[in-house]
Every structure is written in structure tokens, then in C-alpha cells.
Amino acid sequence: MDNFVSVSKLTKRYGDFTAVDNLSFEVKEREVFGFLGPNGAGKSTTLHVICNLTGFDKGEISVGGHDLRRETRIVKSLIGLVPQEIALYPTLSAYENVAFFASLYGLSGRALKSAVLEALEFVGLSDCVKKRAEKMSGGMQRRLNIACGIAHKPKLIVMDEPTVGVDPQSREQIMRSIRKLRENGATIIYTSHYMPEVQEICDRIAIIDGGRLAASGTEEELLKMVTDVKTITIDCPKIDEKIINFIVDLPDVKRVKYQEKLKIEVPLRFTGISTILQALVDNGVPVDNLKTDAPNLETTFLALTGKELR
Amino acid sequence: MIYIIKKQFLILIRDKGSLFFTVLFPALLVMILGNMLDKLDNPDSVIGDINLQYIGINTKILPKIDGVSFIEASSFEAAKIAVEADAATAAVQFSERGIELYQGRDSIKNRALESVFRGISIGAVNSEKTFVQTKNLGYNRTMLDYYAVTMIAMIVFMGGGVSGASTVFEERKNGTLSRTAMSPKSRASLYFGTVLSFLPQSALQVICTMLPSILIFNAHYANTIAGNLLLFSMFFIVGISTCSVFALVGLFIKINPTMVIMPAVWALMFLSGSFAQDVYITGFSDILPPRLVQNAAFELTIFGRYEKCVSAIIVSAFVLALSSVLGAIIFSRKAKI
Structure with missing residues (x-):
């Protein structure tokens, strides 16, 4: 797949503060690209620059093969934004909100009407066409927010935490919509603080911290960057040093320690759990519970940035 | 748009x-x-007669307005004294500089007079009706x-x-x-x-x-x-x-x-x-x-x-x-x- 979005050496400063520092990444056509970072990492600034809501100091950005600075109008026509904050006119109905924003992209007449109804159906709001935005629940407003961003069928959809504060049903509806958008050929840049969402929906992920790119790649590639071990945790009473040494000597076991629970670090493909359990049983050690913690994005993120995601 | x-x-x-x-x-x-x-205003109430003592102009070119009489004074000072003594509603001096109006104590008549004199056009003496007469100015x-x-x-x-x-x-x-x-x-x-x-x-x-x-x-x-x-x-x-x-x-x-x-x-x-x-x-x-x-x-x-x-x-x-x-x-x- 070709790159649909190309960001090269992007730098954005606010006075002495550098919000984005020499950032480079590509988003392939028709992929869902996750953008992760702690608060203040520069995610929103990067998205705002791509959407031409704010200027930038250095670098080059192209969307769909068009340079953002030289062909701004064309680039803008390719993008649909679903902002983090709900951006709707409270006293306008669902139809009127979508129709207004779609009209700004040149749609009119029957084409406009058809696009609006299609967008509302897409997000599951066909029954609320005449309902005012202020009368809708938070989840419905989020879906309407999405409808306003996609009605004009943009090639690139930028979604800034589209599911924040919504109920699980609405979240599921939104996730279904995003999958459909991808199937329909849209390229999506998606930011979220909710790791399971990112893992579920994104093809590739970029981790940004302090305005710089910490890492990017598929989930598997990112996990491998940080660690190739998993931790086996066994709930049992304190055990003899002799048993610990036995476990340490087992092939592929990297580290063993006991701190209220027995924790054993092993490679991701370790298959000797039954040997460990047998050793414990043979020595009369009762086992209450066993758990395996494989590395995940959360731990990867923490390892790469040193920060919690929230 | x-x-x-x-x-x-x-x-x-x-x-x-x-x-x-x-x-x-x-x-x-x-x-x-x-x-x-x-409730405060009665548009049909009569303002009453207005007696103006004037100086500085020929009587013939003064506007003719019902209820307004013009009496020529010997001087503007004398006209002012008459006003202060409530013998006249106001004193008027016409000069090259314009119209000088010295008003008395009756505020309603004073307002009517201001309207009258804003409407006066000295040059239009030959016209049958002035603005004031046409509009029945200030009265209604x-x-x-x-x-x-x-x-x-x-x-x-x-x-x-x-x-x-x-x-x-x-x-x-x-x-x-x-x-x-x-x-x-x-x-x-x-x-x-x-x-x-x-x-x-x-x-x-x-x-x-x-x-x-x-x-x-x-x-x-x-x-x-x-x-x-x-x-x-x-x-x-x-x-x-x-x-x-x-x-x-x-x-x-x-x-x-x-x-x-x-x-x-x-x-x-x-x-x-x-x-x-x-x-x-x-x-x-x-x-x-x-x-x-x-x-x-x-x-x-x-x-x-x-x-x-x-x-x-x-x-x-x-x-x-x-x-x-x-x-x-x-x-x-x-x-x-």
C-alpha cells in the first residue's frame, strides 16, 4: 500500500516551548493508524497541524499526494475530523448539524440530503434525524459527532479519542462504524487512551512522547522492541530457597523471585510450566492460583516513555 | 454562504x-x-397659548402658528425681564448668528418652542405652510x-x-x-x-x-x-x-x-x-x-x-x-x- 499521509521532520513551537520536535511518520492508504501518547505529548498538536487548524514551523506534510502548504484547499477537502470535544450546534437537529458541515465541503441539493441520511444511518442515528443535539445522550452526541466528520466521505478521517466518556453500547457501535469505514476504503488516524481499543482497531501504532516519536510499528513489532519475556505468577505460601534454586536452574527460566507471590520470568514461548508446578506439588507447596502476564501495549508504552498513559 | x-x-x-x-x-x-x-401622556392636551417677545426681525416674515403670538420687544434684555416675570413664555432674538431663545418656566411649552424653532426656516417666508404648520409640530x-x-x-x-x-x-x-x-x-x-x-x-x-x-x-x-x-x-x-x-x-x-x-x-x-x-x-x-x-x-x-x-x-x-x-x-x- 502507498503512503496516504506523510509527515516529515515536523516541528511546531509555541514560543520557547517545542510541542512537536522533528516528528516523522507515514500512514498507509486504507489503514487505521493509532496515535498514542501521554497528556502533553504533542498528539493533538500534530493532528491540528495535519488538519490545518494551526500552522507549523518546519517540516513537510502531504496528504493523498498533495502538499499541505501548497495545496491546502485540496488537502482540506480530503480530511474529515472527529474532534475529541463534541463539536455540534446544540439547538440544531441531527440532520441540520450534519447537513451544515457537509455543505461546507461542496455538497448541496439531493447529494447533500443523501449524504446526510447515509451518515446518520452509518452511525445508527436514523431514528433521531429531527432530534436536537442538546436533547441527545452523550453516546448519541458522540455518534453524531462522527457523522458530521464523515458525511462528505473524506479519504482521511482523523479521530481524536472518539469514544471518551461513552457507554459500552455506544462504544461498540462506534467501533463497528470505524471498521466499516476502513472496509469502505478510508484511511484513519486514531488516537485513544484506551489501550484495548487501539489494540483492537489499529493496524499500526505510533507512540509519541515529548513531541517526538518514541516508536512505531504493528503491535507485535512494538511489543518486541521492549521485551520478549512473560511473567508467571503463582499464589503460594513462602517456599524454600532450595525450590527456588531448582526453578532457576530450569532451562530458559530467566529470573525467579518471591514477594508475597512467586514470580518467574520466562521467554514468550516457554513451555515448562508443568515442570514448575510438579516441583511445587512434590515439595508439598499448595498452589492457590496461577497467572501468566504477557507483555502488552500498556507495559510497552510504560517501558518506552516511562509514563502511564493517563 | x-x-x-x-x-x-x-x-x-x-x-x-x-x-x-x-x-x-x-x-x-x-x-x-x-x-x-x-398613561403619562395625553396627546390631545392643549399646550396653551405661547406668547413670544421677539427682537431683530420683520414681523411679516414670522411664521403664523395657531396659539403662538409674537410681540415685538424694545430689547432682548427687556424681553428676558418679561419672561422672568411670567409675562411672556419666551424671548427670541433673531440675528445673523441665528436664533437665540430665552425660555421661561413652563417645560412643556419650552419643548414645543424648541420644536417650533428647529422647524423655522427664515427664507421660506413666502411659503404658505412651514414645516411646523404642516406637521402640527410638537402638539400631537x-x-x-x-x-x-x-x-x-x-x-x-x-x-x-x-x-x-x-x-x-x-x-x-x-x-x-x-x-x-x-x-x-x-x-x-x-x-x-x-x-x-x-x-x-x-x-x-x-x-x-x-x-x-x-x-x-x-x-x-x-x-x-x-x-x-x-x-x-x-x-x-x-x-x-x-x-x-x-x-x-x-x-x-x-x-x-x-x-x-x-x-x-x-x-x-x-x-x-x-x-x-x-x-x-x-x-x-x-x-x-x-x-x-x-x-x-x-x-x-x-x-x-x-x-x-x-x-x-x-x-x-x-x-x-x-x-x-x-x-x-x-x-x-x-x-x-
Whole structure:
């Protein structure tokens, strides 16, 4: 797949503060690209620059093969934004909100009407066409927010935490919509603080911290960057040093320690759990519970940035 | 741009705050003021005879007005003494500099006299009827007739100011400003569309003040349909230009404009003085916009002179164009919305 979005050496400063520092990444056509970072990492600034809501100091950005600075109008026509904050006119109905924003992209007449109804159906709001935005629940407003961003069928959809504060049903509806958008050929840049969402929906992920790119790649590639071990945790009473040494000597076991629970670090493909359990049983050690913690994005993120995601 | 106008109009008629200031507040003001002034004012009451002692002009060229008699005095000082002794309503001296009027204690007669002498044209002595005689000036105009004009001016400036500044503020608060600005439409066209969207609002404000005052309280504005259309046009375009100027201000203020603009417009109205002139408080300046607009309206409604109204329309149109262009440039170049 070709790159649909190309960001090269992007730098954005606010006075002495550098919000984005020499950032480079590509988003392939028709992929869902996750953008992760702690608060203040520069995610929103990067998205705002791509959407031409704010200027930038250095670098080059192209969307769909068009340079953002030289062909701004064309680039803008390719993008649909679903902002983090709900951006709707409270006293306008669902139809009127979508129709207004779609009209700004040149749609009119029957084409406009058809696009609006299609967008509302897409997000599951066909029954609320005449309902005012202020009368809708938070989840419905989020879906309407999405409808306003996609009605004009943009090639690139930028979604800034589209599911924040919504109920699980609405979240599921939104996730279904995003999958459909991808199937329909849209390229999506998606930011979220909710790791399971990112893992579920994104093809590739970029981790940004302090305005710089910490890492990017598929989930598997990112996990491998940080660690190739998993931790086996066994709930049992304190055990003899002799048993610990036995476990340490087992092939592929990297580290063993006991701190209220027995924790054993092993490679991701370790298959000797039954040997460990047998050793414990043979020595009369009762086992209450066993758990395996494989590395995940959360731990990867923490390892790469040193920060919690929230 | 038509979609912006349509969107703003829908917001106007659905938003309780906007609806209040545009439709209800003017109508309410008319109802309250009209009721109050209706009871205080008897348009058919006779002002009484007015005896004027004058000097400095030939009797033959003095206007002939029922109830007004002119007695030639030996000197202006003697005429003044007569006024102070309540032997005359007022003393008048005609000279090259103009008309000097020394008024007595009767405030109602004094107001009538001011109207009379504003309407006097010394050069028109051969015409059978003066402005005063044609309009029956000052005798049949009610208090509401005077206040109605002031009321419309207050509403267009206040309503226009708050609405203009609030438009940008509300868009920013709703988050829709960013969303609109990132569309392929140029920011200049978006801004011009917003300015044009003030058209229905401005029309509604003037209509909601003029119509109830005419239909319910029999307020008089201009004497002819053409005059009333001209008056409406003036207030209409003053309203839009006020919206436009304050929309430009709204690009810069980040707090609720009502808290800032409302007191500022009140101060402007007070300092203008014409609202206060009817209660005998002189304004701070004769050149503030509300004062100029009200004077233009009074010139048309009381004296039938339209020149100041036309000037007000031209100046307002210029202000509208300038503020729109400036606003569009600033909005286009603003680095961060």
C-alpha cells in the first residue's frame, strides 16, 4: 500500500516551548493508524497541524499526494475530523448539524440530503434525524459527532479519542462504524487512551512522547522492541530457597523471585510450566492460583516513555 | 454562504437567549414603555397659548402658528425681564448668528418652542405652510413617539453588539469554530457568511420594536411610507454594522461577551445623551454613534428631513464593509483558532 499521509521532520513551537520536535511518520492508504501518547505529548498538536487548524514551523506534510502548504484547499477537502470535544450546534437537529458541515465541503441539493441520511444511518442515528443535539445522550452526541466528520466521505478521517466518556453500547457501535469505514476504503488516524481499543482497531501504532516519536510499528513489532519475556505468577505460601534454586536452574527460566507471590520470568514461548508446578506439588507447596502476564501495549508504552498513559 | 445564513437563523429562533434579545426584549420594552408612557401622556392636551417677545426681525416674515403670538420687544434684555416675570413664555432674538431663545418656566411649552424653532426656516417666508404648520409640530406627538425612536436605537446597538460578539464566542465554545475552519471553504468566505447571517436578526429586531409600538400604542414615526421605509433601512443597516463591528471584537475576547459588551454599550448610550436628553440630562458628546443615529431619526420623523438618515446609511454601510473585510483578514490569518 502507498503512503496516504506523510509527515516529515515536523516541528511546531509555541514560543520557547517545542510541542512537536522533528516528528516523522507515514500512514498507509486504507489503514487505521493509532496515535498514542501521554497528556502533553504533542498528539493533538500534530493532528491540528495535519488538519490545518494551526500552522507549523518546519517540516513537510502531504496528504493523498498533495502538499499541505501548497495545496491546502485540496488537502482540506480530503480530511474529515472527529474532534475529541463534541463539536455540534446544540439547538440544531441531527440532520441540520450534519447537513451544515457537509455543505461546507461542496455538497448541496439531493447529494447533500443523501449524504446526510447515509451518515446518520452509518452511525445508527436514523431514528433521531429531527432530534436536537442538546436533547441527545452523550453516546448519541458522540455518534453524531462522527457523522458530521464523515458525511462528505473524506479519504482521511482523523479521530481524536472518539469514544471518551461513552457507554459500552455506544462504544461498540462506534467501533463497528470505524471498521466499516476502513472496509469502505478510508484511511484513519486514531488516537485513544484506551489501550484495548487501539489494540483492537489499529493496524499500526505510533507512540509519541515529548513531541517526538518514541516508536512505531504493528503491535507485535512494538511489543518486541521492549521485551520478549512473560511473567508467571503463582499464589503460594513462602517456599524454600532450595525450590527456588531448582526453578532457576530450569532451562530458559530467566529470573525467579518471591514477594508475597512467586514470580518467574520466562521467554514468550516457554513451555515448562508443568515442570514448575510438579516441583511445587512434590515439595508439598499448595498452589492457590496461577497467572501468566504477557507483555502488552500498556507495559510497552510504560517501558518506552516511562509514563502511564493517563 | 447561504448555509451559514440558514444555520444562524435557525440558531437565532431556537436559542432562548438570542430569541429574547432579538424578539422578546424589544417587544417587551415597547409594551412596558408604551403602557407607562400611554398613561403619562395625553396627546390631545392643549399646550396653551405661547406668547413670544421677539427682537431683530420683520414681523411679516414670522411664521403664523395657531396659539403662538409674537410681540415685538424694545430689547432682548427687556424681553428676558418679561419672561422672568411670567409675562411672556419666551424671548427670541433673531440675528445673523441665528436664533437665540430665552425660555421661561413652563417645560412643556419650552419643548414645543424648541420644536417650533428647529422647524423655522427664515427664507421660506413666502411659503404658505412651514414645516411646523404642516406637521402640527410638537402638539400631537406623544412621549412614546419620541421614546420609540430612542428605544429602537438602544435595541439595535445593544442587540447588535451582544449578538455580534456572541456569535464567535459561541462557535468557539461549541467547538464548531475549528470544525468549520478546517473545511475547504476559505476563512474569509466563512467570515463574510457569518456577517451576512446578521441580516435576518437585524430586520427582526427593528420590526419587533416598530410594529408593536405602531399597532398597539399608535406610535408615530415618519409621516409617509417612504419615510418609514427609510427609517427602517437606517436602523436595519446600523444594526448589521454594529453586529459586524462587534463580531470583529469577538475574535479577540475569550470571555462571555454579554458581560463585556452589554455594560460597554450601556455606557455608550448614556454618554451619547440623546436617550437622556428627553429627561434633560445632556450627553457627553454629540458625535457618538447612538446620538448621531437618533438625531438622524428625529430629523426624519419630526421634521421630515431625510439627509441625515441617508448619511447614516452610507456611513453604516462603509463601517459594515470595513469591519467585514478587516474581520475576514484577521480570521484568515489567525494562526490558532
